[in-house]
Amino acid sequence: MKHSRKCSIQQRIQCLLAIVAVLLLNPFAVQASDDPTPRIYVTGEGQASLKPDMAMLTLTVTREATTAKEALAENSRAMTSVLQAMRDEDIEERDLQTSGFAIQPQYHYPTKGDRESGQSPRIIAYSVKNTLSVRLRDLSKVGAILDRSVQLGVNEGGHISFTNEDPSAAIEQARRAAVKDALSRAKTLAEAAEVKLGNILEITESSHQAIPRPMMMRAERAMSDASSSVPVASGENSYRVQVNITVAIEQ
Helix, strand or coil: CHHHHHHHHHHHHHHHHHHHHHHHHCCCHHHHHHCCCCEEEEEEEEEEEECCCEEEEEEEEEEEECCHHHHHHHHHHHHHHHHHHHHHCCCCHHHEEEEEEEEEEEEECCCHHHHHCCCCCEEEEEEEEEEEEEEECCHHHHHHHHHHHHHCCCCEEEEEEEECCCCHHHHHHHHHHHHHHHHHHHHHHHHHHCCCEEEEEEEEEEEEEECCCCEECCHHHHHHCCCCCCCCCCCCEEEEEEEEEEEEECC
16 A cells, blocks of 8 residues: 555656646746637738928038137038028027037048158048038928028038928828728638637737938039029828737637
């Protein structure tokens, strides 16, 4: 009797070890047994377009001089004129922002022979760069402001991106279309598998905005044709929403 009881305990220990091994190899085994409902996973996408109502411009003034003080003074004069021109166009202060400023030395690097004689790189000039970001709420002014800014000293930048102040209506439209698309896919899959759809178990969303690539104006072209405004095309902004839906399969 004692021997039989001992074997029984050993068998129980072996069973427990076997269960632990299964759980280690498949940690989701318990979770799967808690919710064995068969399901379908689908992804749907919706899109809605909206005409832009704002433009973002990036304008940069770069000046070089033999001293940092001279380069800074020349740069400041040009940027002051640009800022005043923006204000003259009734652009509000909240839509004007300095987004970059840098002072960099310009070096002269010695030739191989100079290096052998012990010469090292030396500073020959300084470059000052000041970047202004401008938000335009009147798109009809974009071309004229680009022209005016170049005439006043902007010689880099000219990047344009078009956006919307409130895209919520377009995003909502895209969201509804994405859910409709996902449910349509689920229905097609269920019909092909000859099963019936049950309740929706889970919905997750990820949305992103796809806008036209920023346009870049070449300053030298604008300076050579300052009598006419730079032609720009705002196009449309496309707002895209993607949803993931899990639907139960009826048993």
